[in-house]
Amino acid sequence: MLTLTIDVAGWIGMALLIGAYALVTTGRILGPSLTFQLMNLVGGALLMVNSGWYGAWPSAALNLVWVVIGTVGLVRARLRRQHVSAAG
Numbered sequence: 001m002l003t004l005t006i007d008v009a010g011w012i013g014m015a016l017l018i019g020a021y022a023l024v025t026t027g028r029i030l031g032p033s034l035t036f037q038l039m040n041l042v043g044g045a046l047l048m049v050n051s052g053w054y055g056a057w058p059s060a061a062l063n064l065v066w067v068v069i070g071t072v073g074l075v076r077a078r079l080r081r082q083h084v085s086a087a088g
Contacts, residue, residue: 013044019043044070
């Protein structure tokens with residue numbers, strides 16, 4: 001059952017990353033948007049777990065970087081919103 005859960009997590013992570021890229025590429029969402037950053041963060045985290053489980057360490061490392069980038073994007077977006085709220 002655990003292996004099935006890890007596999008499903010990997011597929012969901014892949015779908016989130018590809019979906020985020022497709023949505024930005026087609027102009028349906030913006031790169032700095034909360035939706036894009038969350039899709040990247042969660043997708044990267046799920047794929048990182050999947051890759052680590054199967055010992056695919058280069059892929060796990062790549063997805064760790066993806067998670068860090070998504071986290072930085074979310075923090076920066078929050079700080080921007082707070083700055084705009086404080087200024088306005």
